[in-house]
Amino acid sequence: MKLEVRDLSVAFGEQTVVRIEALDLSDGEVLGLAGESGSGKSTLALAILGLTGQMGATVAGSIQLDGRELVGMPEQELRIIRGRRIAMVFQSPVSAFNPVIRIGDLFLRALRHHGVERADARERANQALREVFLPPEMLARYPHQLSGGQAQRAAIALAIALRSELLIADEPTSALDVTVQAEVIEVIRRLQVQERLGVLFISHDLAVLGELSDTLVVLRAGEQVESGPAAQVLEAPQHAYTRELVASMPKLGGALS
Amino acid sequence: MTDVATAVTTRRRLLVPEALRGNYLVLGGGLVLLCLVLVAVFAPLLAPFPEDAANATHAANGLQPPSSAHWFGTDQVGRDIFSRVLYGTRVSLEISALVLIAAVAVGVPLGVAAGYFGGFIDDVIMRVTDVFLAFPALLLALALAAVLGASAENATLALAITWWPWYARLARGQAASVAGRQYIESARALGLSNFRIIGRHVLPNSLTPVLVQMSLDAGGVIITVAGLSFLGLGAQDPTPEWGLMVAHGQAFFTTHWWVATFPGVAILLAAMAFNLVGDGLREALDPKRVIFR
Secondary structure, three states, X not given: OEEEEEEEEEEEOOEEEEEEEEEEEEOOOEEEEEOOXXXXXXXXXXXXXXXXXXXXXXXXXXXXXXXXXOOOOOHHHHHHHEOOOXXXXXXXXXHHOOOOOOHXXXXXXXXHHOOOOHHHHHHHHHHHHHHOOOOHHHHHOOHHHOOHHHHHHHHHHHHHHOOOOEEEEEOOOOOOOHHHHHHHHHHHHHHHHHOOOEEEEEEOOHHHHHHHOOEEEEEEOXXXXXXXXXXXXXXXXOOHXXXXXXXXXXXXXXXXX | OXXXXXXXXXXXXXXXXXXXXXXXXXXXXXXXXXXXXXXXXXXXXXXXXXHHHXXXXXXXXXXXXXXXXXXXXXXXXXXXXXXXXHHHHHHHHHHHHHHHHHHHHHHHHXXXXXXXXXXXXXXHHHHHHHHHHHOOHHHHHHHHHHHHOOOHHHHHHHHHHHHHHHHHHHHHXXXXXXXXXXXXXXXHHOOOOXXXXXXXXXXXXXXXXXXXXXXXXXXXXXXXXXXXXXXXXXXXXXXXXXXXXXXHHHOXXXXXXXXXXXXHHHHHHHHHHHHHHHHHHHHHHOOOOOOOO
């Protein structure tokens, strides 16, 4: 899997909300996307899935998945890529599940939708749950019976079950408390290493991004202000905005102002 | 964690019967409703003179007061009013069910589509709905019944035409709120088509208020059908329709009270039963409402 974004711009009417010069992501890599609220992080994620068109946005530039152009691809072809090749995990884990459908039914439906046989689907669902350390009983539960961390891991498990190659995680830990965050990050890291999953990890939390990312891209007001290897961006930020962001990170042993 | 989750489910599962258990009005309504349904189903077995609900006439036996042979008396052509009131349950429940099913079948898909897609589709559908809503419902039903001709079938059609816009509106509001939820976005990110998203995710999550509204409206439909028939624009003789029977009886109400009274009481009972049950359903199914009793 190789994702290449070049000169991408997403505009709502006159207003351009995202402008990206270049993004590259391959198997087994984590690309961190940092930026404050409203900086266009989520819009970029939706644009990669081809979902901004439905929201009335104009997308220009190029998004290529293994050399196939996603910008301007017919909706029918995009629907096969969504879920099957690119999966997405959202910020508030519990509300990302339809409250009237059991987790297991949702898994089966999603797998059947992408052409997996029924018997095979059940096995895949169980296996995917094991990978995120959830017991198979979870499949019999309704979303409101899961904790935030469990629901988020279930969402990641769905991506695994579908054998997605690219996982877009849009602030997957922001709604969780710190210990649960650590579980989710652990799960994502393991999948990246073992399953060679490519991960686009969106967050405003530089500490989390620094821990997980290989490459880091900083967005401000939709503009790509800095990008490079994560360690380099965090230790020697080139752009004034990145320096401010880094300076705003709380540090152990730092003075309270 | 697991214990809390189970406890929560148990509580939710109990909530519906619990809410109804303390509420004698709702229970009473439900009981009356159950009786009405049983009467409608078993009318041929229960009615002492089933043929009186159809074409039979016994002119010599006209306008007899209630007696052990004719519990509710007889009407102007000598038909047993008790038998006709029992059969009338059938007519009223049937029309009511047909009107509501038709109204929901037309209104809900349109409303859900409007709420889900928004924008232009929403505008078109809702403006059409507004046009229908602009006419007073009873007046429109009267006009349609007058144009199409007076019969029970046409009254049903007329009512369905006046009733669907309300369901379209209700479903639209609900679907619009569901469409903005995150699980719809995540369904899209899973590659589902709009058609499937609407069918599997938006519709099931929009139905609760529709069900409540149906149970509340059933009483209203019964009254309106009776009203149309009373005015001569609904069911025609010899159909044992309650409103029509009241209309026949009103001419000699002061001298032979039973002819109009018993069908009138039936209308009252049926409408009230549906309203009580509808209120109860609304309380039980609305998760935002805490029930104190």
